[in-house]
Amino acid sequence: MHALFERDAIVRECIDPRALEDAVRTDECGGIVTFLGVVRERAQDDRPVTGLSYEAHESMALDVFAAIGEELRARFPKIQLRIVHRVGELRIGEIAVAVCAAAPHRGEAFDACEYAIEQLKARAPIWKKEHYTDGAGEWIEN
Amino acid sequence: MTVRVRAFARMRELLGAGDFELEVREGATLVDCWEALRAREHRIDSLASVTRIARNGRVATLLSEPVTQGDEIALLPPVGGG
Numbered sequence: 001m002h003a004l005f006e007r008d009a010i011v012r013e014c015i016d017p018r019a020l021e022d023a024v025r026t027d028e029c030g031g032i033v034t035f036l037g038v039v040r041e042r043a044q045d046d047r048p049v050t051g052l053s054y055e056a057h058e059s060m061a062l063d064v065f066a067a068i069g070e071e072l073r074a075r076f077p078k079i080q081l082r083i084v085h086r087v088g089e090l091r092i093g094e095i096a097v098a099v100c101a102a103a104p105h106r107g108e109a110f111d112a113c114e115y116a117i118e119q120l121k122a123r124a125p126i127w128k129k130e131h132y133t134d135g136a137g138e139w140i141e142n
Numbered sequence: 143m144t145v146r147v148r149a150f151a152r153m154r155e156l157l158g159a160g161d162f163e164l165e166v167r168e169g170a171t172l173v174d175c176w177e178a179l180r181a182r183e184h185r186i187d188s189l190a191s192v193t194r195i196a197r198n199g200r201v202a203t204l205l206s207e208p209v210t211q212g213d214e215i216a217l218l219p220p221v222g223g224g
């Protein structure tokens with residue numbers, strides 16, 4: 001049984017986006033937008049990547065997630081938002097982050113989801129290291 | 143007194159540990175903590191201009207801020223989440 005995502009989380013296991021969608025779903029919300037950040041096979045400079053490792057200052061990251069949620073609720077009072085980020089070693093194709101926003105109408109849900117992922121990338125104390133096929137690795141800044 | 147140091151990403155690799163105790167004098171500030179870490183590993187200088195320092199989960203705006211026994215001092219290099 002997977003985590004139910006009753007709140008935002010930093011996890012070490014695979015993220016099930018359907019579980020996030022179930023967590024934000026309410027009867028007054030007619031739109032749900034989910035963003036998934038997935039491990040890509042190539043770096044920005046096109047080097048082949050074998051995987052990524054992520055680490056986080058977990059309590060500070062959760063504080064940032066909570067702040068993003070509050071900022072969004074100030075703009076969209078009925079928004080339901082859930083953010084889950086994975087840490088540890090990830091392979092190509094695995095989900096690193098999932099952001100799910102539910103709102104009465106799709107416009108708010110799209111706006112909220114985009115705001116949340118952009119703010120997460122800029123503010124959350126989470127770090128990513130790319131591992132390359134030649135054995136080298138590099139910490140990547142957003 | 144001792145503070146707890148949390149170091150992440152490149153900073154953790156340079157210091158050789160991500161979670162350890164650091165001995166500092168009574169009345170020490172965040173600057174003194176940084177200097178004590180520099181004495182241990184001078185290469186952290188390369189990240190000095192881009193690293194934020196948080197005390198007990200809050201990013202410090204003034205490095206003249208004093209620390210107290212048991213504080214958590216987190217070294218936060220540029221982030222890369224998502």
